[in-house]
Amino acid sequence: MDSIHDMGGFDGFGKVEPEANEPVFHAPWEGRVLAMQRAMGYARAWNTDMSRFAQERLPPQDYLTISYYKRWAVAMEMNVIEQGLAGADEIAAGHALRPGKDLGRKLTNEVIANGFKRGSFARDTNRPALFKIGDRVRARNIHPKTHTRLPRYVRGHVGEVVMLHGCHVFPDSVALGLENENPQWLYTVRFDNRELWGDDADASVKVSVDAFEPYLEKA
Amino acid sequence: MQLRVRALETVLTEKGYIDPAALDTIIEAYETKIGPHNGALVVAKAWTDPAFKKRLLADGTEAIRSLGHESRTGDHLNVLENTPQVHNVVVCTLCSCYPWEVLGLPPVWYKSAPYRSRVVKDPRSVLADFGLSLPKDTEVRVWDSTAETRYLVLPMRPTGTEGWSEEQLAELVTRDSMIGTGVAAPAKKAS
Numbered sequence: 001m002d003s004i005h006d007m008g009g010f011d012g013f014g015k016v017e018p019e020a021n022e023p024v025f026h027a028p029w030e031g032r033v034l035a036m037q038r039a040m041g042y043a044r045a046w047n048t049d050m051s052r053f054a055q056e057r058l059p060p061q062d063y064l065t066i067s068y069y070k071r072w073a074v075a076m077e078m079n080v081i082e083q084g085l086a087g088a089d090e091i092a093a094g095h096a097l098r099p100g101k102d103l104g105r106k107l108t109n110e111v112i113a114n115g116f117k118r119g120s121f122a123r124d125t126n127r128p129a130l131f132k133i134g135d136r137v138r139a140r141n142i143h144p145k146t147h148t149r150l151p152r153y154v155r156g157h158v159g160e161v162v163m164l165h166g167c168h169v170f171p172d173s174v175a176l177g178l179e180n181e182n183p184q185w186l187y188t189v190r191f192d193n194r195e196l197w198g199d200d201a202d203a204s205v206k207v208s209v210d211a212f213e214p215y216l217e218k219a
Numbered sequence: 220m221q222l223r224v225r226a227l228e229t230v231l232t233e234k235g236y237i238d239p240a241a242l243d244t245i246i247e248a249y250e251t252k253i254g255p256h257n258g259a260l261v262v263a264k265a266w267t268d269p270a271f272k273k274r275l276l277a278d279g280t281e282a283i284r285s286l287g288h289e290s291r292t293g294d295h296l297n298v299l300e301n302t303p304q305v306h307n308v309v310v311c312t313l314c315s316c317y318p319w320e321v322l323g324l325p326p327v328w329y330k331s332a333p334y335r336s337r338v339v340k341d342p343r344s345v346l347a348d349f350g351l352s353l354p355k356d357t358e359v360r361v362w363d364s365t366a367e368t369r370y371l372v373l374p375m376r377p378t379g380t381e382g383w384s385e386e387q388l389a390e391l392v393t394r395d396s397m398i399g400t401g402v403a404a405p406a407k408k409a410s
Contacts, residue, residue, distance in 0.1 A: 008312035008363065010336035016348040018328045018395075024250045026327075029224040034249070034324070035242035036228060043236055052314055068315070068330050073224055086230050094226035100234030107241045115245060116253075118320070121295065121367040149365045151312050153339060165295065165368055186366055197340055205359045207339050210366035 001145055004060035005052075008153040009197070030069040037072060042107040042115050046079045049175035053147035054078040123183035125167040129213070130185065135161045136219040137189055139211065147175035150215040154207075157195050158219040162208065163188035170212055185213040254323035258371060259392035261286065261321060262403075263385040265298075266376045276300055279371060283321065295368040296321070299360070301375050301399070306353050307360045308346070308399030309370040310338045316364035318371050322397060329398065339363055349400045372399040379406035 007013075025031040040046065054075035055063065063071065080086050090097050107115045131137055139154040149171045165186040173182035193205035231237045261283055265272040275282040279296035296318055299307035311317065312335045317325040328334050338345045342359050346352070353359065362370045374396035380388060383406075395401030 005313055007332055007335040008339040010332070013332040013336050016328050016331065016333045016337070016345055018326065018349065022326050024254075024324055025246070027221065029221045031246035031249070032224050032228055032242060035245040036231065036237060038245050039237040039241060040231070045236065055314070064332065068327065070220055073220070073227065077227060080227070080231070085236065086234055090230050091227060094229055096230050096233035100236055103236060106236065106238060108238045109241050109244055112241055112244050115241065116248065149313060151339075151363065151365060153312075163297070165366070168367060171366070186368070188362075188368070190360075193340075202341065202343060202359075204355065204357065205342055205361065207361045207363065209363045210368050212366065 001056055001147065002143055002152060003056045004063045005056045006152050008151045025069075029073075033069045033073045033076065037076060038115055039107040040076070040079075042111075043103040043105055044178065045085060045103060046083055047174055047178055049147055049171040050079055050178075051075055052171075053175040054082075056147060121168045122166045123169060123181065125183055125185075127167075127185075129164060129187075131161050131164075131187060131213070131216065131218075133161050133164060137161055137187075137211075137216040138219040139189070139209075140215055140217055142215070144172060146172065148172050148215075150211060151209060153196060154189075154191060154209055154211075157191055159189040159191035159195070159208070161187045162190045165210070168212070170214070172212075172214070187211050187213070187216065189216065249324055253319065255321075255392075255394035255397065256389070257323070258318070258321035258394075258397045259389040260385065261371070262373055262392045262397065263388035265373055266380075266388055267385055272373075275373070295366075296371060297368055298371050298373050299362065299399075300373045301402075303354075303357070303375070305358045305360060306399065307362060307370075307372045308338060308342055309362050309364060309372060310335060311364045312336070312339055313363075313365055316367075316369065318369040321371055322394060326394070346400060349395060351401060372397050374401075374403045377403050377406045 055071050077091055081088055136158055138158045141156045167183045168186040170182040170184045173180040188208050189211045190206050190208040193201045194203055232239055265275050275298050279298040301307055315325055315330040339361050342361050364370055377391055391404040393401050396403045
């Protein structure tokens with residue numbers, strides 16, 4: 001969806017301000033949020049694209065004004081409710097009012113090493129890749145109402161395939177359901193800065209995105 | 220926010236989905252074990268071992284796995300070499316994708332609107348915010364991590380470090396130099 005999360009190219013957000021000696025977490029609850037996300041991911045309660053899609057559906061004014069981990073927490077509440085794992089009444093009460101579902105697995109200290117392992121997103125396929133390294137491709141001018149990983153700033157623009165990563169789970173599909181992996185070939189496509197931002201842009205810059213095959217067409 | 224998060228944790232625990240003791244272990248690992256020092260060792264090894272560097276650039280995941288790191292980067296880590304001709308910078312404009320296994324959790328600025336919005340349009344002005352100025356003829360390559368691929372920048376080795384050990388070299392490898400918003404610290408700083 002064309003929402004505020006797709007930030008590439010926006011003007012007016014000001015300077016980047018690195019924080020000296022930044023702590024890993026700025027408050028204890030931030031760590032709890034991150035760890036809960038990891039634990040619920042291990043339990044396959046939802047996937048990372050469902051979590052991103054929940055954040056993308058926040059009203060832009062909320063997305064911009066709440067902190068990063070608060071965004072995670074709010075999205076997690078949405079995921080919990082949408083997956084039928086708990087009710088809004090239970091979250092409001094701060095206690096379970098009904099028994100939970102059986103998710104089949106749970107992250108405990110006995111299996112904690114698996115909680116740090118990131119799953120592979122690569123999938124086998126018999127379908128040949130449509131493009132090869134060196135091909136000129138155009139990012140399609142698409143505007144799905146649901147989750148996509150094609151940023152607006154490259155849509156309609158022509159670039160060059162510089163990497164081929166194999167066939168990966170397709171975020172646009174899997175954001176809508178855990179079983180909808182719909183694997184697609186994944187490429188890195190590099191664009192000239194002036195192709196993206198016009199003749200006044202710095203010609204010494206190239207920008208690449210990782211793009212799934214359905215995002216691309218032959219240029 | 221503390222209360223709201225505690226409410227959620229209580230519900231998920233009572234429902235049987237999560238174990239608070241496992242959450243403690245995860246938090247502790249990110250606070251003490253998983254951070255940029257992991258990536259710094261990878262970079263220092265690449266600076267001293269040409270065969271390792273070659274493998275690292277060919278397949279980042281496989282080369283790093285051979286060092287025994289637990290992988291939260293899965294199969295998809297790409298290593299980008301900085302040279303006098305090419306400077307690489309990494310971003311995730313859509314959210315906050317970052318190579319956790321080698322760099323730990325991303326700093327706030329990496330996840331912020333100013334960085335995500337500007338670095339794909341005017342990277343040199345963003346690098347200036349970090350006090351970094353590159354020669355005009357250096358090609359700046361910005362890598363937007365829009366899928367589950369992850370990118371680690373291999374910074375240039377500082378001059379005057381001939382004969383240094385991997386441990387000494389690792390001290391010069393800053394987090395920002397592995398994102399591309401900085402360069403490795405000069406030799407005099409760590410000697």
